[in-house]
Each structure stands twice: as C-alpha cells, then as structure tokens.
Amino acid sequence: MKISGITYGLLKIPLKTPFKTALRTVHHIEDAVIRIETDTGHVGHGSAPATAVITGETHASIVAAIRNEIMPKIMGQDVENLNQVVDIIQRSLYKNTSAKAAVEIALYDLFAQQLERPLYKVLGGGEPQLSTDITISVDHIRKMVDDSLAAIELGYETLKIKVGKDINLDIERIKAIHAAVDGKAVLRLDANQGWTPKKTVSALRELEASGVELEFIEQPVKGDDIDGMKYVTERVTTPVMADESTFGPKEVIDLIKMRGADIINIKLMKTGGLSNAIKIADMAAVYDMECMIGCMLESAISVSAAAHVAVAKSQSITKIDLDGPSWAASNPVRGGASFENSEISLGNAPGLGIDGIDGLVDLSF
Ligand SMILES: C[C@H](N)C(=O)N[C@H](CCC(=O)O)C(=O)O
Numbered sequence: 452m453k454i455s456g457i458t459y460g461l462l463k464i465p466l467k468t469p470f471k472t473a474l475r476t477v478h479h480i481e482d483a484v485i486r487i488e489t490d491t492g493h494v495g496h497g498s499a500p501a502t503a504v505i506t507g508e509t510h511a512s513i514v515a516a517i518r519n520e521i522m523p524k525i526m527g528q529d530v531e532n533l534n535q536v537v538d539i540i541q542r543s544l545y546k547n548t549s550a551k552a553a554v555e556i557a558l559y560d561l562f563a564q565q566l567e568r569p570l571y572k573v574l575g576g577g578e579p580q581l582s583t584d585i586t587i588s589v590d591h592i593r594k595m596v597d598d599s600l601a602a603i604e605l606g607y608e609t610l611k612i613k614v615g616k617d618i619n620l621d622i623e624r625i626k627a628i629h630a631a632v633d634g635k636a637v638l639r640l641d642a643n644q645g646w647t648p649k650k651t652v653s654a655l656r657e658l659e660a661s662g663v664e665l666e667f668i669e670q671p672v673k674g675d676d677i678d679g680m681k682y683v684t685e686r687v688t689t690p691v692m693a694d695e696s697t698f699g700p701k702e703v704i705d706l707i708k709m710r711g712a713d714i715i716n717i718k719l720m721k722t723g724g725l726s727n728a729i730k731i732a733d734m735a736a737v738y739d740m741e742c743m744i745g746c747m748l749e750s751a752i753s754v755s756a757a758a759h760v761a762v763a764k765s766q767s768i769t770k771i772d773l774d775g776p777s778w779a780a781s782n783p784v785r786g787g788a789s790f791e792n793s794e795i796s797l798g799n800a801p802g803l804g805i806d807g808i809d810g811l812v813d814l815s816f
C-alpha cells in the first residue's frame with residue numbers, strides 16, 4: 452500500500468455556544484483536513500485545527516507545511532513501513548506539530564486499514580469506550596454555575612473549569628461552582644497560563660483551606676516558565692498538570708526529571724501526532740506518572756485518533772479531556788467514533804473507520 456496522492460479541505464463547524472479560555476474565544480471548530488490516497492484505493496483521514504496561540508500554526512501554515520515539506524518526502528512510501536514514514540514526517544521540518552499530527556493521523560489510519568483492524572487494536576487493544584470531561588468556559592459567575600449544572604444534567608461526571616483571567620475573581624468562580632455542584636461532579640481547573648507562580652500557590656492554598664477539592668490544576672503559569680511550574684508543584688497539595696509547558700517527549704523527560712509537574716497533558720497537536728504521544732505515554736508509565744489525553748477545539752477526525760491512543764495506552768493515560776466534538780453543533784464526520792455527551796465509543800471498522808466528511812471546502816488547487 453503506497454502513498455499516491457493527497458487532497459486538502461477546510462472544515463468549519465459552528466459551536467453550540469462560544470468556547471472561552473484565558474487565551475482565546477472561539478465560535479467555530481475550524482480544521483484543515485487531509486485525505487491521503489494509496490495505490491490500493493484506500494483513503495486515510497487526518498485533520499488539524501489552527502491553534503495559533505498555543506502551537507503557533509495557522510490553517511495556511513498547516514497546509515503549506517504538509518504540501519511543500521512533508522508530502523513530497525513521503526509520496527510513494529509504503530504505509531507498511533510505518534516507523535520509517537513517521538521518521539520522515541518528524542524530520543521533514545522543525546516544529547509545525549499540528550501539520551505533522553494531521554499527516555500521522557492519516558498514516559496510522561491507513562496502517563490499521565491495511566491490517567483490517569480498528570486503530571486501537573493495532574496500538575495494543577483495550578476497552579473501546581471512554582468517558583470525557585466537559586469544559587466550562589470562563590465567564591461571569593452565574594453563567595459558569597449554570598453551565599456546570601447543565602453539564603451534570605447531561606451526565607458529565609467531570610468538569611474542566613477554565614480560569615486564568617483574574618485570580619481573585621477566579622477564586623470566587625471556583626468556590627461558587629464547588630458549592631452549586633455539591634459533590635455531584637469532579638472539578639479540574641485549567642488556567643491556560645493566566646496566573647503567576649506565587650499567586651497560584653496562594654489561590655490554591657486558600658481553596659484547599661476552604662475545603663474545595665480539585666482533581667488538578669492545569670497549566671497555571673506561562674508555558675515556558677518551567678521553574679514556575681516546579682515552584683507551584685512543590686508547594687501545593689493539588690496535583691499540577693503541564694499542558695503548554697510540554698509538547699514533545701524531550702520536554703516531558705526534562706519535566707519529569709526536575710519534578711516540574713505531577714501530570715502531563717498529551718495532545719496530538721502538540722506532540723506532532725501519534726508516534727510521540729505513544730512515546731510520552733510509555734515513558735510516563737515507566738515513571739509511574741499519570742497522563743491526560745487532551746485536545747484543542749477540534750473535530751471528531753483528530754479527536755477520534757486521540758481516543759484510539761487513549762484506549763490503547765490506558766495504563767498511563769488515566770484522564771480524558773476529549774470534548775472538542777461535543778462543542779460542535781453538528782458532526783459532519785460519517786462513520787468513526789461516536790461522541791454522545793461524555794461517552795466516546797470506538798467502532799469496529801478498520802483504521803479510524805471514517806467513511807467521509809460532509810461540508811468540506813476543497814483546498815486542493
Ligand atoms: C477542548 C479542551 N477541553 C481544552 O480545553 N483544550 C484547551 C485548549 C483548546 C483551544 O484553545 O483550542 C486546553 O487544554 O488548554
């Protein structure tokens with residue numbers, strides 16, 4: 452099965468409600484989508500959102516990186532030689548992790564299709580059901596409380612509360628949600644780099660002292676402030692998760708060695724795809740470190756691939772934040788994993804099991 456062609460598209464799906472973090476407000480999922488074709492007539496699907504504030508990439512840069520740098524180097528390669536092709540993708544250009552992720556997702560889809568097995572089985576198997584959290588956008592307190600209660604009504608058992616705007620107001624937000632939820636859901640926080648190390652410690656100590664139990668605090672300080680992450684990790688009881696601080700395996704090794712966080716958030720768009728995500732999950736298992744699999748605001752194509760990794764690497768990937776598709780007003784992906792509120796189910800079809808994608812704007816000029 453040799454790689455013989457590629458088509459490019461843009462997928463834009465309105466959200467049910469705006470997604471708001473300390474870094475950005477988003478009204479649509481917008482993904483660059485690729486379909487990699489083979490000489491056997493198979494099609495592998497891949498996609499990547501443009502999360503410029505996190506990875507530095509735009510849709511134009513993702514498509515240009517794939518079109519000009521990655522595809523010319525893997526055209527004609529045999530999908531069967533998965534590791535060799537992955538190596539070419541990873542060496543094809545510096546950074547551009549979302550572009551690499553889109554290509555790796557399509558490649559792994561094809562590899563598993565060739566073996567006529569669902570991707571998670573090719574990656575090691577597992578139980579093909581996951582339960583994801585749901586993100587609560589940062590907003591005024593009443594809205595966040597209402598959103599939290601509505602999510603619980605829909606069956607979500609874990610809420611990921613976005614903070615990081617104004618730390619004093621954030622403390623009020625968290626206390627109000629904690630009181631309203633009244634133990635009916637697990638609470639995790641994501642400050643998306645919005646706090647400082649000292650203020651994080653004092654906020655968490657105040658919350659801990661007032662009986663607010665948090666599963667973890669994700670990326671409280673600037674991504675490149677690894678000393679700040681360590682400072683917080685050493686001083687609070689609440690576990691600290693690294694998101695924007697760690698992209699690839701090397702950064703994770705460094706962070707583990709310096710004990711700069713308790714948990715790692717693995718996202719395919721940061722790792723450059725499945726190969727590095729798997730390396731990180733395996734390394735974390737060696738160090739008895741827990742990981743979460745996360746996503747950007749992205750469609751069911753790439754989130755399905757992340758779900759397959761999570762199922763196969765459940766020894767270290769113990770937390771799931773794959774709510775991207777739940778934010779979309781519709782799911783234009785035919786076939787593949789199903790996303791029903793908190794429940795994610797992987798089908799039995801080969802690869803990712805995707806039959807087609809509706810509403811793609813063709814970029815294959
Ligand atoms: C969607 C997911 N639950 C999430 O919160 N991801 C964010 C980044 C999402 C984005 O800005 O597209 C995160 O974990 O920081």
Ligand SMILES: [Mg+2]
Nearest residue numbers: 641669670694
């Ligand atoms: Mg995060």
